[in-house]
Amino acid sequence: MRSSTASRRYLYTGGILLSIVLAFFILGLFWTPYGINETDAASKFLAPCAEHIFGTDNLGRDVFSRCLVAARYTLLVSFTGVAYALVIGTLAGLIAGYNGGIIDKIIMIFSNGIMCFPGILLALVAVAVFGPSLFNVIWALGLVFAPTFARVYRTSTIELLGRDYILQAKLMGIHPLRIMFVHILPNLMSQVLPAVIIGLANMTLFESGMSYLGLGVQPPAASYGKMLSDAQSYMVSAPWLIIFPTLMRVCYILGLYFISEWVRTSVKGGSK
Amino acid sequence: MGSAVRTALIKLCEFLLTALLVSFFTFAAFAIIPGDTARVMLGPEASEEQVEALREELGLNEPLAERYFDWLGNAFRGDFGNSLSFGNPVGDLIASRLPVTLGMSLIALIFVVAVSFPMAAVCSRNPGSIKDKSLSTAGHILFAIPPFALSMMLILFFSKVLHIFTAGRYTAPSDNFGAYLVSLLLPSLCIALPKVAMTFKFLRASMIEFSQGDFVRTAKSHGLSDLRIMLKHIIPNSAVSSVTVISLVLSDIMGGSLIVEQVFNLPGLGRLLLSAISRRDFPLLSGIVFYLAMMTVLLYFLADVISAMIDPRIRDGRAA
Numbered sequence: 001m002r003s004s005t006a007s008r009r010y011l012y013t014g015g016i017l018l019s020i021v022l023a024f025f026i027l028g029l030f031w032t033p034y035g036i037n038e039t040d041a042a043s044k045f046l047a048p049c050a051e052h053i054f055g056t057d058n059l060g061r062d063v064f065s066r067c068l069v070a071a072r073y074t075l076l077v078s079f080t081g082v083a084y085a086l087v088i089g090t091l092a093g094l095i096a097g098y099n100g101g102i103i104d105k106i107i108m109i110f111s112n113g114i115m116c117f118p119g120i121l122l123a124l125v126a127v128a129v130f131g132p133s134l135f136n137v138i139w140a141l142g143l144v145f146a147p148t149f150a151r152v153y154r155t156s157t158i159e160l161l162g163r164d165y166i167l168q169a170k171l172m173g174i175h176p177l178r179i180m181f182v183h184i185l186p187n188l189m190s191q192v193l194p195a196v197i198i199g200l201a202n203m204t205l206f207e208s209g210m211s212y213l214g215l216g217v218q219p220p221a222a223s224y225g226k227m228l229s230d231a232q233s234y235m236v237s238a239p240w241l242i243i244f245p246t247l248m249r250v251c252y253i254l255g256l257y258f259i260s261e262w263v264r265t266s267v268k269g270g271s272k
Numbered sequence: 273m274g275s276a277v278r279t280a281l282i283k284l285c286e287f288l289l290t291a292l293l294v295s296f297f298t299f300a301a302f303a304i305i306p307g308d309t310a311r312v313m314l315g316p317e318a319s320e321e322q323v324e325a326l327r328e329e330l331g332l333n334e335p336l337a338e339r340y341f342d343w344l345g346n347a348f349r350g351d352f353g354n355s356l357s358f359g360n361p362v363g364d365l366i367a368s369r370l371p372v373t374l375g376m377s378l379i380a381l382i383f384v385v386a387v388s389f390p391m392a393a394v395c396s397r398n399p400g401s402i403k404d405k406s407l408s409t410a411g412h413i414l415f416a417i418p419p420f421a422l423s424m425m426l427i428l429f430f431s432k433v434l435h436i437f438t439a440g441r442y443t444a445p446s447d448n449f450g451a452y453l454v455s456l457l458l459p460s461l462c463i464a465l466p467k468v469a470m471t472f473k474f475l476r477a478s479m480i481e482f483s484q485g486d487f488v489r490t491a492k493s494h495g496l497s498d499l500r501i502m503l504k505h506i507i508p509n510s511a512v513s514s515v516t517v518i519s520l521v522l523s524d525i526m527g528g529s530l531i532v533e534q535v536f537n538l539p540g541l542g543r544l545l546l547s548a549i550s551r552r553d554f555p556l557l558s559g560i561v562f563y564l565a566m567m568t569v570l571l572y573f574l575a576d577v578i579s580a581m582i583d584p585r586i587r588d589g590r591a592a
Contacts, residue, residue, distance in 0.1 A: 006400075109286070113293035116568045118527030121545075121561060128549040128557055129305050205418055209531050212420050213546060228421055232535070235424055236432050246421040253416035 007265035014258030021252045025075055028068030036069045036222050037061065045238050055240040057231065063241065066222040067248055073217045074224065074252060077138055077207040078200045084142030085199065086149055086192075093153025094180045098161070108154070111147035119144040119206055124215065132215045141206050145199050149192070156191045160184055190267045197260035201253045208249060224249050279580065287573040294569055295347065298562045299340050302554050313356065313552045330555070343558075352559030357551040362559035365544060371445050372540030375452070376529045379460035380467070381522060388468050392475035393502055399480050408476070415469035419528050423462040423535040430458060442538050459536045463528040467521045474517045478510040485509075512579050519575030523568045 034052075040060035048055045054063035096107040114122070119141070126140030127133075157180075160166055169179050210216030211225025219226065224245040231241030302309075310326040311318070326332075330353075331339055346352065352362035391411075395404040414422075430437035437458055443451035482488065483506050491501050530542030541560055548556040 109289055109293060112286075112290050112572075113297060116290060116294050116523070116572065117297070117561075117565050118523050118530075118568060120527040120530055121564055124530075124545065124549060125301050125557070125561055128552070128554075129301055201416075208418050209420065212418075212531065213534060215549070225418075225420075228424065232424060235428055239428065242421065242424055242428075246417065246425075249418060249421070250413070250416045254412060257412050257416065 004265070007262050010258045010262035010265065014255045014262060017251045017255030018259065021071055021074075021248065021255065024068050024248065025071040028071055032062075032065035032068050034062035034065045036066050037220050038065075045234070047238075048240055054244045055238065057227075057238070057241055058234055063227075063244055066227060067224075067244055070222045070224050070227065070245070071248065073134070073211075073221060074204055074207065074249070077134065077141070077217075078203040081138045081141045081203045081207075082145065082196060082199045084139060085145035086196065088142070088146040089149025090153055090185070092146065093150040094157055094184065096150065097154040097157025098176060098180050098184070100158075104154070107150070111150050114143065115147045117144070119202075120209055123206060123210055124213075127210070127215045132218060134217055137207065137210050137216050141203055144206075145203065148199065149195060152191055152195050153188060156188045157184055160187060190263075193263050194260045197256050197263065201256040201260075204249065204253060283573070283576055283580070287569065287576075290572075291566065291569050294565045295344055295562065296340070298558055298565060299343055301561070302558045303336060303339070305554075309554065313554060315552075347559075347562055352562070353555040355548075355553055355556040355559075357547070357553040357556070362556050365556065366541065366559060366563055369539060369541045369544050371452070372442070372456070372533065372538050373526070373529050373542065375445070375456050376460045376463065376532070376538075376540065377522065377525050379453070379456055380464040380525045380529070381518070383460060383464040384467050384471050384521060384525075385518065387464075388471040388475055389507070391468075391472050392479050393507070395472075395476045396479035396483055396506075397498065397502075399476075408473075411469040411472050414465050417466065419462050419466055419532050420535050422465060423459065423532055426458055426462055427536070456538075459529075459532050459538060462532050462535075463525055467524060467528070470524075471514075471517055471521055475510060475514055478513055479506055482506045482509045508582075512582055515575050515579040515582070519571050522571050526564060526567065 038061060040056070042060070043052070043056050044058060044060045046052050046056040046060075052062050052064065054067060056062055057066075092107050092111065096104040117125075122144050123137055123140040126136050130136045166179065166183060169183055174183075207216055208223070208225035208228075211223040212229045214226070214229065216225060217223035227245045228242060231238070231245075235242050309332055310323045310330065314323055314326060331342065334342075350363045352366075354360065355362050355365055358365060391407055395407050398404060417425075427437070442455050445452040483501075488501055488505055491505055496504075529540060530545060533540040533542040534546065541564070545557065545560050547553075548560065
């Protein structure tokens with residue numbers, strides 16, 4: 001991988017932003033200064049100070065502790081959701097692209113059908129039907145994202161099909177499944193990686209939207225979306241309740257974004 | 273010409289098939305509710321007679337295929353049955369909430385197009401310049417802020433600092449159209465800004481690609497001005513792909529309005545949807561989902577038709 005100064009700058013910026021989120025996540029696993037649901041009537045609405053560096057909320061809960069713990073749900077939902085979408089998308093895309101014809105048409109019509117539901121809508125339906133839980137949100141969002149990956153895989157598979165080594169493999173009578181997974185799949189990493197990273201960012205946006213509506217991560221767990229919706233009534237008197245959770249989200253998404261730019265520019269040779 | 277008709281027919285068939293599939297997904301989602309649907313809707317306190325009556329009313333005792341075709345036939349006539357929590361026909365409820373959601377989506381769309389095209393045009397003229405870099409970075413940051421957080425910040429700024437906006441005040445378009453537009457302006461902006469970032473990024477890449485084309489070099493050597501080259505040569509060429517992106521953005525905009533309505537306390541489809549979810553009002557819920565999904569299918573179809581109309585390669589079926 002050649003990389004230019006510009007693309008290295010993307011890597012550093014993205015790396016720093018993601019390390020902040022990762023540091024929060026790891027720290028939150030082992031230690032928080034206060035319990036996340038530990039209320040304290042004497043210290044409500046404290047502005048950021050030495051004891052509470054991110055301030056406290058309407059119940060006197062420490063915002064810093066809650067931000068530490070919320071990082072794990074952001075990471076959990078985005079990674080498992082994308083992994084789930086990737087598995088379905090990879091299978092559907094490879095099969096559609098490799099076989100073509102009627103199988104391709106059927107898979108593509110199905111994936112178009114799913115794409116016609118605005119993402120958040122499908123997740124809302126899943127929650128309405130199966131009840132609000134983190135698991136339901138994850139699989140519903142995974143389903144929403146699968147067609148995107150299926151498309152990327154399908155297009156790139158079709159491009160690869162004409163290559164000599166694939167033709168040769170076919171002539172040698174190698175099983176189609178082996179061709180798909182051993183000969184085609186590893187060659188598609190560079191096309192799929194940016195889609196995965198952007199998928200992580202989008203997944204986080206949807207998850208926080210669901211949590212904001214009260215249908216995603218359920219209390220007593222802490223999540224950035226829920227923290228923001230709780231803070232809405234106090235945003236004038238206690239703006240820190242909005243600023244810090246938002247900053248955490250921005251850090252994560254911007255970090256992912258810069259990393260995806262780095263992948264894109266360094267794969268291409270780094271001119272754009 | 274024959275191939276153009278054939279392309280149009282294929283597109284139409286695909287559209288109808290997708291619409292049918294989407295309707296099936298919507299129906300299936302509410303048919304596979306674990307346990308007894310009527311019992312789930314009424315809750316554990318309801319008596320067995322009440323549950324049986326609701327089952328009868330919703331036609332749950334009939335076979336699944338029959339229920340689907342009944343539901344589909346009624347849905348296409350705009351009849352989704354009666355809402356259980358409001359008592360009114362679902363179609364009327366949706367119609368009464370449409371001005372908010374559609375108005376917001378439309379204003380947001382206009383905003384996305386009006387901002388991202390000039391931004392992309394400026395950036396693509398000198399890729400890598402300070403102007404390009406700062407606009408691109410601004411775009412990244414906008415993309416990273418969730419719409420509801422952006423909404424809160426804008427409410428804070430406009431209502432508490434500038435005192436020119438009150439969140440939650442909504443005027444119906446029939447009362448005062450000007451006030452209606454004003455009340456939707458800020459929420460639309462909140463939906464649009466993250467999408468501006470997305471559209472801009474795409475347009476910028478496609479304009480840079482086209483501005484390196486041979487035809488642009490020829491136009492330059494003929495002494496045409498930069499503005500003229502941009503308007504006559506680069507923008508029309510990137511228009512085809514931008515129609516596709518804009519149709520994708522529109523579906524996101526409708527999804528985004530579901531959440532932003534909640535922040536601004538506007539009586540739109542999103543609020544209706546959420547109350548349907550919390551009251552387990554499945555006829556209302558499936559009506560809204562069907563409506564929104566059908567709108568999206570129609571939008572994608574229109575985008576397909578428009579891009580076929582402006583792109584001769586697709587129009588003649590050469591690249592279809």
